Amino acid sequence: MSVENTKRGTPPYISPSTFRHLVEQLQKNLPDRIDRSYLDELHSGSTSTQIMSALRYLSLADTLNKPTHHLKLLLASSGDERIKRLKDLANNSYGFIFNDSSVDLKTATYSQLEELFHNNSGVDGDVRRKCIKFFTSLCHDADVPLSPHVTKKVRMSQSSQPARTSVRKASSKGTKIMEVPQQKWQVPEHMELLNKLLDK
Structure with missing residues (x-):
């Protein structure tokens, strides 16, 4: 029995690319239930949990993690x-944004969006930043016009994130990609001093 999700929790804060990739995979073969056993084949455990939460928030999966009619319509669509x-x-x-007459998304500032997300869901910090990033990406894909004050800030926050390199890590399930922060290696001061003494 399908149980629609009528409660709202934390808005999605998965990466937009993760969501797009998931939609592509679901279009190829939609499982009866979008659970951890299915998602863990595509992502890490923590990401799988965030995806299930996001799908329920967006009403694309019900409280039993089964695909809803909304998801099936989305997967069957293309183009316009x-x-x-x-x-x-x-x-x-995101009715708390679109139905708020005090905010015009075409001219709103980034701080106004931050306030809306905080007041509605209580999110702050990095989670709120990721929530806004997902929301603005969804609006972009849906041709919903957004204020340049918002889109510019989102782009700046993305470019300010530390660079990462992908390292493949072998596991019993196969090869996974683990992201690690990129570091700049420096020669210790005592080694530089030793080299100078040896050169004399």
Whole structure:
């Protein structure tokens, strides 16, 4: 029995690329239930949990993690129909933004979005930044116009993130990609002094 999700929790804060990749995978083969056993084949455990939470928030999965009618319509769409489905998804999921007459998304500032997310969901810090990043990405894909004050700030926050390199780590399930911060290696001061003494 399908149970629609009528409660809202924390807005999605998975990366937009993760969401797009998931939609592509679901289009190829939609499982009866989008659970950890399915998602762990594609992502790490923590990401799988965040994805399930995001799908429930967006009403793309019910409380039993089964695909909803909304998800099936989204997966069956393409082109202009896909844009329409994404726009409906944004409007239905982020009513606290679209229904707030005090904020015009075409001219809003980034701080106004931060306040809306905090007041509605209590999110702050890095989680709130990721929530806003996902929201603005969804709006972009749905052709929902956003203020340049917001989009510029989102781009700046992305460029300020530390660079990462991908390292493949072998495991019993196969090869996974583990991201580690990129570091700049420096020669210790005592080694530099030793080299100078040896040169004399």
